[in-house]
Amino acid sequence: MSGSGDQTAGARVVLEQVDKRYGDRLALSGIELDIRPGEFVTIVGRSGSGKSTLLRVLCGLEQPTRGAARVLASREVAAREAVRVVFQEPRLLPWRTVLENTCIGGPRGRDARARDVLDRGGLGDRLNDYPGVLSGGQRQRVALARALVHDPKVLLLDEPFGALDALTRIGAQRLVESLWAQRRFTAILVTHDVEEAVLLGDRVLVFDEGRVVESVAVDLPRPRAREFPEVGRLAGVLLDAIFRRSPEEGGLSRRAPREDAARHPTTLLAPAGLGIARH
Numbered sequence: 675m676s677g678s679g680d681q682t683a684g685a686r687v688v689l690e691q692v693d694k695r696y697g698d699r700l701a702l703s704g705i706e707l708d709i710r711p712g713e714f715v716t717i718v719g720r721s722g723s724g725k726s727t728l729l730r731v732l733c734g735l736e737q738p739t740r741g742a743a744r745v746l747a748s749r750e751v752a753a754r755e756a757v758r759v760v761f762q763e764p765r766l767l768p769w770r771t772v773l774e775n776t777c778i779g780g781p782r783g784r785d786a787r788a789r790d791v792l793d794r795g796g797l798g799d800r801l802n803d804y805p806g807v808l809s810g811g812q813r814q815r816v817a818l819a820r821a822l823v824h825d826p827k828v829l830l831l832d833e834p835f836g837a838l839d840a841l842t843r844i845g846a847q848r849l850v851e852s853l854w855a856q857r858r859f860t861a862i863l864v865t866h867d868v869e870e871a872v873l874l875g876d877r878v879l880v881f882d883e884g885r886v887v888e889s890v891a892v893d894l895p896r897p898r899a900r901e902f903p904e905v906g907r908l909a910g911v912l913l914d915a916i917f918r919r920s921p922e923e924g925g926l927s928r929r930a931p932r933e934d935a936a937r938h939p940t941t942l943l944a945p946a947g948l949g950i951a952r953h
């Protein structure tokens with residue numbers, strides 16, 4: 675399994691000098707990103723660093739204050755056509771069945787696709803159940819199926835596993851990875867779990883104060899496991915990057931804070947091979 679390849683249904687995502695301002699607060703500042711079709715990008719960073727704002731800009735819920743965010747498929751397509759989001763809460767309609775929830779808002783005739791995704795998520799025998807009788811992990815798999823029924827070019831995942839217990843979380847991660855490998859959409863996942871970011875990402879971006887301060891390429895075979903020494907090492911690198919700019923908050927810094935890194939706009943084409951691209 676690989677994050678790159680020629681046969682892809684995913685779209686390229688390009689952000690050019692994107693700022694997002696809320697009053698006096700700059701939630702995103704000078705974001706320059708180039709995400710290739712079918713790439714799996716994960717995003718980590720402290721609370722309030724701008725991760726969710728980036729996803730909201732990408733799905734069209736927010737407009738940049740400056741700059742442009744573009745989804746480039748065979749042609750430039752509107753975010754609402756090409757981009758789907760899965761949030762931490764599944765947001766299902768309690769009075770609709772699993773199958774009905776999955777098909778809501780989707781194109782007609784997508785029952786077969788919905789059944790296929792639900793089946794792959796282990797819900798093939800729960801199609802006529804209502805959300806109230808499902809577990810948290812099952813509900814989240816319905817939310818994932820609902821997003822994929824639209825055949826998105828880009829799938830945005832905003833802490834989708836955050837509320838799940840550890841075992842259910844591992845199952846959900848594997849499901850997302852296998853669906854991504856099969857359908858080749860471009861995936862952008864926000865997570866607070868640095869190991870999860872390494873397990874799933876072709877590239878991990880570290881956000882701080884609305885900027886990308888680090889980009890870590892993960893060139894490891896898939897599926898990956900937390901027990902891989904390299905996974906642990908890269909997770910440590912990410913923690914270091916997250917906390918080094920404010921060691922008094924995290925206390926994990928082993929290096930001096932990098933004064934210059936966050937001040938300069940970054941261009942983040944995924945570097946080949948394992949390593950950290952510094953900007």
Ligand SMILES: Nc1ncnc2c1ncn2[C@@H]1O[C@H](COP(=O)(O)OP(=O)(O)OP(=O)(O)O)[C@@H](O)[C@H]1O
Pocket residue numbers: 696699700701719720721722723724725726727728
């Ligand atoms: N609608 C809004 N109005 C005003 N400020 C906002 C709004 N949305 C976000 N912000 C601010 O923008 C900054 C970035 O918020 P964002 O939700 O993107 O952070 P985050 O990295 O996703 O945080 P978390 O990990 O806690 O979810 C924060 O300072 C937040 O207070």
